[in-house]
Amino acid sequence: MILLTPGPLTTRLSTRQAMLADWGSRDGTFAALTANLRDRLVQIVHGEKTHVAVPIQGSGTFAVEAVLQTLLGRDDKLLVLSNGVYGERMASIAHRLGRKVEIRRWPHSSQVEAQEVKAMLVRDAAITHVGLVHCETTTGLLNPLAQVAEIVTEVKRHLILDAMSSFGAIDIDVREPPISAVLSSSNKCLEGVPGIAFAVVDKELLSRSSANSSSTSLDLHLQWQEFERSGQWRFTPPVQVVAATVEALEALDREGGPQARLARYQENFSILLTGMKALGFRLYLDESVQAPIIATFRSPEFWPSRDGVFRFDDFYAAVARRGFLIYPGKLTSDETFRIGCIGNVSKSDFEELLRVIADLLGASEGPTGRTGSGDQAGGD
Numbered sequence: 001m002i003l004l005t006p007g008p009l010t011t012r013l014s015t016r017q018a019m020l021a022d023w024g025s026r027d028g029t030f031a032a033l034t035a036n037l038r039d040r041l042v043q044i045v046h047g048e049k050t051h052v053a054v055p056i057q058g059s060g061t062f063a064v065e066a067v068l069q070t071l072l073g074r075d076d077k078l079l080v081l082s083n084g085v086y087g088e089r090m091a092s093i094a095h096r097l098g099r100k101v102e103i104r105r106w107p108h109s110s111q112v113e114a115q116e117v118k119a120m121l122v123r124d125a126a127i128t129h130v131g132l133v134h135c136e137t138t139t140g141l142l143n144p145l146a147q148v149a150e151i152v153t154e155v156k157r158h159l160i161l162d163a164m165s166s167f168g169a170i171d172i173d174v175r176e177p178p179i180s181a182v183l184s185s186s187n188k189c190l191e192g193v194p195g196i197a198f199a200v201v202d203k204e205l206l207s208r209s210s211a212n213s214s215s216t217s218l219d220l221h222l223q224w225q226e227f228e229r230s231g232q233w234r235f236t237p238p239v240q241v242v243a244a245t246v247e248a249l250e251a252l253d254r255e256g257g258p259q260a261r262l263a264r265y266q267e268n269f270s271i272l273l274t275g276m277k278a279l280g281f282r283l284y285l286d287e288s289v290q291a292p293i294i295a296t297f298r299s300p301e302f303w304p305s306r307d308g309v310f311r312f313d314d315f316y317a318a319v320a321r322r323g324f325l326i327y328p329g330k331l332t333s334d335e336t337f338r339i340g341c342i343g344n345v346s347k348s349d350f351e352e353l354l355r356v357i358a359d360l361l362g363a364s365e366g367p368t369g370r371t372g373s374g375d376q377a378g379g380d
């Protein structure tokens with residue numbers, strides 16, 4: 001199966017093969033793997049001088065919860081900038097943790113507005129931290145990280161960046177303007193298997209955060225302390241996942257780093273979009289705010305079924321029978337579905353997917369012949 005989803009994703013054979021061994025969690029060999037993992041994660045966002053990587057067992061949300069729990073003190077206040085479900089989730093986690101939290105919402109199709117954020121921060125001195133989702137996987141929208149980071153720095157607050165679906169592909173530099181914490185997981189643009197979440201955190205800030213977490217397992221400060229003290233994880237580590245993630249990070253290097261990976265995703269996205277447009281589908285977002293990570297399409301108003309109605313579940317099943325797993329939409333306001341562009345997938349996978357969809361539409365000819373030259377776009 002080719003997974004065209006927001007994760008878990010299609011992985012390389014070498015990544016899966018890296019798991020075919022057992023490791024003792026306290027053994028030096030495994031401690032070296034963990035150190036390798038932590039070093040590479042910090043390097044990706046250029047934090048060697050200022051930041052440390054703290055992996056934690058679990059899915060991405062575990063890192064969000066651990067970071068908010070550990071970095072926010074009882075008297076701190078978080079402002080969440082939200083234009084999708086992951087912004088909402090960040091706010092709801094902070095709320096459940098009993099932290100002060102304010103949420104500023106924008107429509108799902110609009111970027112966060114940095115100037116508006118500045119006004120809010122100037123007005124409310126109680127806000128100590130700002131939460132931003134880099135690529136809102138709900139729609140595939142890219143938020144203006146540089147502008148928001150600049151403003152948060154200017155007014156001397158801390159930026160917590162959920163970079164779950166951008167880390168490893170879209171460039172993030174924690175140095176200037178500084179980002180206090182960047183969060184992601186093993187199974188998105190890093191193209192590893194699921195099981196590890198992590199945060200790359202400002203070391204100075206983290207060292208001042210020992211008293212905050214009321215959770216035992218989601219205490220990022222203690223987790224970090226143990227890595228520094230013994231090189232070990234506090235509780236049973238997902239040893240095979242660590243090995244697979246290190247191999248996935250080596251594969252990222254072999255590919256040419258985040259820039260080369262982004263270029264491949266960009267090509268995937270562009271083939272997909274051109275082909276889907278030629279078949280009459282419409283992208284939900286304005287292309288100017290779209291990241292080449294996951295595409296949201298509006299459900300077509302007509303479909304060659306008995307009653308002319310498009311049903312996602314039937315479409316999903318038909319595409320799955322031909323080897324591709326796509327994803328439902330997550331918007332309540334519009335009928336949509338999503339197709340991911342990330343993972344170990346490339347041009348030929350998208351050309352094949354477009355042939356499959358064209359077949360479903362009853363087109364006599366797949367769209368790839370027409371989209372290959374890129375001059376037949378705009379079928380909508």
Ligand SMILES: *Cc1c(COP(=O)(O)O)cnc(C)c1O
Binds near residue numbers: 185
């Ligand atoms: C995937 C994702 C998460 C975390 O989701 P999990 O299911 O816990 O891995 C958080 N934020 C964003 C933007 C994501 O894409």
